[in-house]
Amino acid sequence: MSEYDIIVVGSGPAGSAAATTAAKAGYSVAVVDKAVFPRNKLCGGLFTGRSQKAMRRIFGQEVTQDLFVTTDHMRLLSKGRVLADIPGAPPVHLTMRRDFDAMLHGEAIKAGAIPYLGHPISELGENALTLRDGTQLAFKVLIGADGVSSFVAKTLFGRSFNPDTIGFALEIETPRTPAKDNAVEIDLDAASWGYGWSFPKHKSVTVGVGGINARNANMKANMTAYVRQTDSDEELRFKGQYLPFGDYRKKPGRGNILLAGDAAGLVDPVTGEGIALAMESGSYAAEAAIKALQNKRPQTAYVHYSKLVKPIQRSIDQAKIWRMIMFxxxxxxxxxxxxxxxxxxxxxxxxxxxxxxxxxxxxxxxxxxxxxxxxxxxxxxxxxxxxx
Ligand SMILES: Cc1cc2nc3c(=O)[nH]c(=O)nc-3n(C[C@H](O)[C@H](O)[C@H](O)COP(=O)(O)OP(=O)(O)OC[C@H]3O[C@@H](n4cnc5c(N)ncnc54)[C@H](O)[C@@H]3O)c2cc1C
Known part of the structure; x- marks a missing residue:
């Protein structure tokens, strides 16, 4: 059985951040993902200044034109009625997750992490895991960055999320017509306790609707209405995914097993931003693992992590107060x-x-x-x- 100091499960923004941080620090790291990169990920791909800062700090990468569309044009709507059209807003960047995540995964491998791709984790013990193809790997610390339906969270706590409090979103990629401007559109009433979005990319426009699951009995109907409103092709088939949307795990880990990104429920409850929080928490999980390994006490990794991840959890709590005036x-x-x-x-x-x-x-x-x-x-x- 191959042995590693740190194994990271999932190589989205959280997992790649964790693997890059740990490998750059000189530890032996394996990164496991059920997918092979590049792979698709349902996401608006809105990338903020906060994401930019995290990407620079962790990966040493900048926003580049090949991977991002940058715009300062915002349009805020309510059921199709324009509330505000703002050409000089603070700029945001928009990316296709297929390309962006492949780039981050590549950075983790460049830093020295060993990839195990194409097979999901199927068993998890205290110091070893098994992949579906039978591969067994041993670890001192494990970081579960395997997204919202996290196998690692399920193994630790019995379920990966609470269906009563989580968000749900539907999305489609529509062809970009010459008439479409570069405005980021947000419709605050396309869903209850959520919103609709239309985000311009280089070749397409990502159109979606999301909100608290329990408050949207018929998210499909919300999506159909919103797609019509944006003049997108109604024949396109929506895809859906759960989204933590402020529903974070108070204790994201135990002993030598830590949870980062969506697996820990770290998504902003006002903006739906999860990419920045995933990269930040992934890097903190790696820092916590490193500290525990330096002290030769891998079981203390969670104690270190719980302190490092607190500011992210606190900002989610503060955002929930804002939600009380918006929704x-x-x-x-x-x-x-x-x-x-x-x-x-x-x-x-x-x-x-x-x-x-x-x-x-x-x-x-x-x-x-x-x-x-x-x-x-x-x-x-x-x-x-x-x-x-
Ligand atoms: C419709 C939608 C729109 C969104 N829009 C935005 C947005 O515009 N901006 C923003 O900042 N955030 C957005 N988010 C949130 C954002 O997508 C997530 O917060 C972010 O992807 C979390 O990153 P992560 O690394 O934790 O998980 P993920 O990106 O989900 O990565 C998890 C990885 O784990 C792998 N994996 C899963 N299960 C296993 C397993 N059993 N074994 C091995 N590997 C496994 C997966 O293949 C994947 O590569 C959106 C989310 C949704 C659903």
């Missing part, structure tokens, strides 16, 4: 009007979408609005229909 019936009209007016709230929301603001920095702006929001809640509860 509930009592306050969503207020939020949409603020976006339409081009108020400071619009600027803050655009900063969040572009990954240029931390939720903690925005707390003041939110606190100033509490008296007004509180009054709206009361009016809503009492059914008061006076002037808005």
């Amino acid at each position: 509930p019936k009592a306050t969503k009209g207020y939020f949409r009007k603020a976006l339409e007016r081009g108020s400071s709230m619009q600027a803050k929301y655009l900063d969040l979408l572009a990954g240029e603001a931390e939720y903690a920095d925005l707390r003041g702006a939110l606190l100033r609005r509490i008296p007004n929001l509180g009054w709206r809640f009361i009016k809503h509860r009492l059914g008061f229909k006076g002037p808005a």
